[in-house]
Amino acid sequence: MARRDYYEVLGVKKNAGPDELKKVFRTLALKYHPDRNEGNAEAEQRFREVAEAWDVLGDPEKRSRYDRLGPLYTDSGRPPSPDQVNDMLREAFGGLFRRRRADAPGEDLTYTLTVTLEEAAQTIDRTLVIQRQVRCVRCVGTGDHPENRTSCASCGGSGKSATRRVFRTECPACDGKGYKPAARCDRCNGEKRLPLEETLRVKVPAGVATGSKLRLRQKGNDPAPAYGAAGGPTGDLYVLVQVSEHALFKRRGPDLLAEVPVTLAELALGADLVVPTLDGTTTIRLPPGTPSGKSFRLNGRGLPGESGKGDLHVRVEVETPTELPADARLALLAALTASTHPRRSEYQSAMKVRR
Ligand SMILES: [Zn+2]
Ligand SMILES: [Zn+2]
Structure with missing residues (x-):
């Protein structure tokens, strides 16, 4: 994997001093720390790059080697493992971050x-x-090879700190485990x-x-x-x-609503109307003189709900024709007069007195 320029990663000049480097690292590490960017893969990637750059530039010996060899520089040839990153952070920040x-x-x-x-x-x-x-089956989720671990020299494998501290009694060198990690697991790469x-x-x-x-x-x-x-x-x-x-149904809880466009003739004369149900179709009878906007309830043809099955409401709505052939226009005018529309004729006589 091609490595990025470590100075570029931290955004500093090649001649940046140790204090400046440390300040920049702290700022970036705080910004991208996983604790503050939970579930953000991009931040995690940035965080690792920053940690890797700091691992090299923060160490005067590694840094001078890196400055001499540039991109050819390789320490272990691999970026630091999550545990190494954690160790680096603990060193740089003390107790700023909670341990996982x-x-x-x-x-x-x-x-x-x-x-x-x-x-x-x-x-x-x-x-x-x-x-x-x-969990990696090769290392059983430890990230290293348990059979190759070495006992911690500082605490002799006990995991306890020799000098009792106020808050921590674990050995700081091994973090209380009593051993040092072996080489990284080669299947999960740690x-x-x-x-x-x-x-x-x-x-x-x-x-x-x-x-x-x-x-x-x-x-x-x-x-x-x-x-x-x-x-x-x-x-x-x-x-x-x-x-x-759904193209035909709207849902209101367990109830379903279906809106069916019908013709004026169907409403006026009555009709057997084929309407959709969830599992097919059924026929409802429109009585002659059905008003536009009327709803028909089909009991139990909705969805299962907490208190039994919902209903299906079928609402018929007249569709007003917009393009009629000439003979149909004449026929309509002749058929649909005020005399066949009682409310319309009432309205007309009420309007007459105003003229
Ligand atoms: Zn120890
Ligand atoms: Zn593994």
Whole structure:
């Protein structure tokens, strides 16, 4: 992997003094620290670059080698591992950042599942393909090779500090573990976990709506605990349901609304109207003289809800023709006069007195 220029990463001149470097590093490390940018992959990447640059430029010996060799410079040939970064931070900041809790759980994951309205009406099985971080099986989530660990020289492997401190009694050299990490695990490169693509079956219960949440326990990420810590439980997977818009139905809780455009003739003369239902069609009878805007309720043809099934409301609305052939225009004028429209003729006589 091509390395970026460390001076460029920190945004300093080649002749920057140690104090300036340290100040810049602290500012950038604070800005991009994972504790302050939870779940932000870009910040995490920046943070690692900054830490790697500081690892070299913050050490006078490494820095002079880097200045001589430039891009050819290689220390171990690899960027620092998360544990090395943590050690560097602890040195640079003292107790500014909380240590990652030993029992910190793995992250929860979310997956957005889109279903049709028809699917939402019944319990269905869906297959999801997700990617989660699982504990590396080679190092069992330690990030190194446990068989090659060396006992900590400072505390003789006890993990306890020789000089009792006020707040901490762990050995500062090994952070209370009693041993030093061995070489980084060659499968996970010290990350303690690896991405795994997993296929899951999920049962989506009838009646789900947009915003419904299904929880799949322990299908989130495995934890990546601090070095030597056991880590907490695996995170959960939250499936966020989204019900797609439907061309024929609108939804009001468990009820469905369907708006059906009809002709004036159908309303005036009555008609058998074929209307949609979730599982097909049905026919409703419009009596002669049905007003535009009238709703017909079809009991139990909605979606499953908390108190039983909802209803389907079919609303008929007249569509006013805008382009009529000449003979139809004449026929309409002849047929639809004030005499066939009682309210219209009432209105007309009321208007007459005003003229
Ligand atoms: Zn120790
Ligand atoms: Zn590993």
